[in-house]
Amino acid sequence: MHCGLPTVCSTADDPTRVFCCGGCRQAYELIHGWGLDDYYAIRDRTGGSTGVFSKADASRYDAFDDDQYLGASAPRRAADGSLSTELSVSGLHCAACAWLIENVAGRTRGWTLARVKLNRHTVQIVFDPQQIKLSEIADLIGRLGYTLSPLTTEPVDRFRQENRRLLMQIAVAGFCAANAMWIAIALYAGDASGVAGEHRLFLRLAAAALGIATVAFPGRTFFVSALAALRNWTPHMDLPVALGLSVGTIVGLVNAISGSGEVYFDSLAMLVFLLLIGRWIQFRQQHRAASAVDLLLRITPQHARLVDEDSPEGPDRWVMVNSLKAGQVIRVNVSESLPVDGRIIAGESMLDRSLLTGESVPVEAKVGDGVTAGTVNLSRPIKVRVEAIGADSRIGRVMESVEAAMAQRTPIVQLADRIGGVFVVVVTLLAAIAFAAWFSHGIDVATANATSLLIVACPCALALATPLAIAVSLGRAAKRKILIRDGDVLQQLSGRGKVWFDKTGTLTEGRPRAELVYGSTDGLRMAAAIERECCHPIADAILREADRLDLIPATGADEIQLGAGGLSGRCQGLRVDVGNESFLRRQGVELSSDVTEHCERCLQNQTTPVIVAVAGCVVAVLAIADPVKQDAKSTIDRIRQAGWDVGILSGDHQELVGKVSRRVGIDPQNAFGGLSPEDKLKRVTTGAAGPVVMIGDGANDAAALAAADVGIAVRGGAEVSLQAAPVFVASGTLESVADLMDASRRTNHLIRTTFAVSLAYNVIAVVLAIFGFISPLVAAVLMPISSVSVLSLTLGWPTFAEDAS
Incomplete structure (x- = not known):
């Protein structure tokens, strides 16, 4: 209901009251309680979506009351005693987001004003410090799904x-x-x-x-x-x-x-x-x-918790990340992103590395392991010794490769640009020849004929043909929620070459789902009690399924212990183990033949089995799956029929990539898994005879999206991917990619047609002007006719298939 993401529900459920998680339910209750339900109508009209909620520690907003922490965003006091500040806000998608934040201000005591600037992703806040703290406002905005941070000084x-x-x-x-x-x-x-x-x-x-x-x-x-x-x-x-x-x-x-x-x-x-x-x-x-x-x-975060090594158990101090030095120690709590590259010196946890690697399954990290900025800590606090920050970190190097790839990309030289310069030079020379030829009839006649030639042969229509056709196509694509930031994309996609798909979140939903395949719902309820203290994708899948069936327990679990492949804890006085087969066996749980048979069936169905044991006895088996998008196979079939070669580049495990490739009709030999961002970049930039198209949604795809001849970011992608890619598919369907390719071929044909029309007009006009059949006044009248003809032809051209109907 709130975030707009697909959520499984029964036919008896009211779809307007179904939530994918507790965070969405909480945000809905806040919005509904304020009487701001119009937010959803505005969001749907503008094609926006709500940000994804995290389980971050609310106390992190306490630092917003510290001017040193805020830096350039430190509040300024007005004459009436109110404070004003401007902060960066992430998670903004559309005008509905701005409307919601601005209207919440008017319904919150002490919060005088909120002005959202969508183009800069900032919000100006005016508040009365005697009635409300800035940290309380930040927490309130965070509960709506948006994250505030101080302005940078980049x-x-x-x-x-x-x-x-x-x-x-x-x-x-x-x-x-x-x-x-x-x-x-x-x-x-x-x-x-x-x-x-x-x-x-x-x-x-x-x-x-x-x-x-x-x-x-x-x-x-x-x-x-x-x-x-x-x-x-x-x-x-x-x-x-x-x-x-x-x-x-x-x-x-x-x-x-x-x-x-x-x-x-x-x-x-x-x-x-x-x-x-x-x-x-x-x-x-x-x-x-x-x-x-x-x-x-x-x-990556702009602030970090610096640990005082002289008093390691004392309170941490919030500092700017760019002030950190190699060798210092920081603490990273659960749900927080690592702000630096470093090495763990204390604590064990599970890390979500999908931002950089695309891996859909969290990985275990222990003392001595290296970690990178942008990784999310999922289960336990850890201490990290700083090794690299900012541009020197791994994600910093990826961003540099994004910038370098975009700078090196040479746009396709449009047909008008290739010959337009020659045309104007030739026309100028012909004007000089016409002046010399008519000079014997008098300087006024010679000047008039030469000027007529220069005016009537002005290559306005010639220069207008390509950009006008592209502009109309871009506008029609935008109506179909395909946003294109570079017109050269249409010419690239009109040919044939190589198309690379990312897997997680592109060919698949990117959001695991859980299904009870064995045992009772009590097992699912106990698993939810354990997993609610964790923050990885499998835990979210289990909690969403339990919430859908109204099985979320009122109280959580105690004595949570995380291990490789699962976690354990105590709920209602009973020991509960949740994990894969090897984890359950290490916990001393015996697995019956029925349980192993269901686990094998899950693997055959390309899902991950998760076993739930209570007091040493298996009570449930859950199947965790990241389903393939319904339109993935049909889209790939259409792209292949258009003459493109299709493959997969993924950071996920090779076995999972191979299974997905077979389901969508891609040759497994053309599907590559376990790739780093650098590996993807290398694949995209080498070994292709024609244009290379990269389709992805994660920040790990950013360099490849930028380096490809055409980068296409699908809905739900990381913000950096949308900046790196010249195409953003906001429709939520992969079919839009195939539609765009068809439209590109039609646009390319339109460009050739309009160019031929305008060129023919200019050639005829030049001949008439040379022989003195056109006066300057007539030339001034005739000059726009070619532009009008190009405009009419372009507006009537069927760019998309629906335009022809």
Whole structure:
């Protein structure tokens, strides 16, 4: 009900009151109690989902009352005595999340204001310290499924300054273009109905001033780039743009001063405006690569519990992670992520390494074992001696590989870009030839014909064909909850190559489910009593099943002991053991033939058997499965029929990967398990004849997603994966990937068609202009016709299969 994840329930249950876990139930009760049920309607309309809840220690929010801990987010006091602060918030997905947090503030005593900034993932909080503490607000937001943390001081000023500079250039160019267009309308109207000579001269000079201002200030970036291209003998698109702007400006200025001929500064100003918008979009795409390093701080904790080695049993001290040094000791409690790479010096626990490796099963860690940042401690507190932090940690190196891979990716050079520069240079030369050929008829005739050629052959439609087709396709994909951040994706997916799938959370649900296959529900209830103190995926599966059957006990268990393959404890005075066969045997539990037969049947059905024993006797067997998504096989069949070769890259065990590959129709020899993030990156970047597509959802896939020609992050993926991948499938279905590939082929055909139409138009127009059949005024009227034809063709083209119906 709350998080939107699929939850098993009986037909008698009310689906609006079914919860996957206690955290979702608690959040629902809070929201319902505040009267904010509209949150769910807003969430569903915007396609959002609620964050996943953790069982983190609530006391961790106590540090929010310490200004030293908050750093740059330390509250500032206003004149009325209230405090204001801005904090990072993770778990935001859509406008519904922002609406919920902002409305909760108005229903909480002492919490005056909350303003969520979705684009920055921050929230501004104003509160009365006499009535409520910041730690209480943080805890309240945490109970809703969102996590607050102090703002980082990562240097992003350079990108903000460049973004501001580009936007200022666009604003100036837009202002000049709009006013130049109005002046052009006045001049054309005056030519038709008559206008005083002095007024006409004033308007022409005003248009010239606006055009020159546009070219000289916001447009100077093209001249700087063109001069650099000439100095290095590496011509690119800015060179013909600068040539066109130069010729247009000189001819327009001469005509404006002389009072004869046409001025075309409105076209020049609009051209600069549109080109700058395209450059800003490109800059925003490049900025994503630099953001990958900042995302490192969102994935790993920013603070750590520093242990005083002189008084190891004394209270820990919260410190910033970047202040830690190698050799210091930190404590990591249950449910907390490790902020550093290091080595365990005290304690034993189970660790969830899925963030980095993709392993779906927690692993045991003991004294002397190395651990990495981003790993989640599941069962017992441990002490870790620091070895590497930040960029020097393993996850830091993965993030660096993400940034490097994105920087090295060379976008497909669009067809218009490949010949557009040559076309404009050729047109400019033809204009010079036309001027020379018509010079014998007088300089005015020669200038008019040359200018007509430059205007009517302006490659607007030629340059518009590809980006317009891509923009329309991106918009139609977004309506189907397929978000694409790079138009080159459509050209890559229109071909044939290699598609790699991650397993956990991509081909499978990524969320284990438990099913009672032997014994009584009392065994499930006792298992839930033991597992509620643990925090690994198998425990969550058992607790969800027990909650669905209303078997969650009121009290937990005592004397919990964790071992390899299971855990033990006491519940209602009885010893309870929960684990695999080898664990139960080590505990001295005898397994009957019925029990072993059910365990073997579980393995045959590709599920993991978990045995529950009470007082030394087996009372239940549970089957734990991470089911394959229903549309996985049909999606893979469609992709293969389109000519792609399909395989699996997973960090999970090879045996499990092989079983999944057979179920979805992938050759087991093309399914690889036990891979590290570095191994996945190597597979993606080597040995492929065509485009390589990587489809995944975990942070361990981030480098591979970035290095692939096309990275596709599926719903539920880690935040860094969504930044590394240019495609985010928010629909929740793998079929959307196959739909996107079909749409890409149709878009590529559209691009070729519109390009041919615009190129044919420009060739015909150039010929007519050379022979003097087109005047400058007619040229100005004919110029937009090719753009209109390209626009009409693009809007009517069936990009997705449904568009044709």
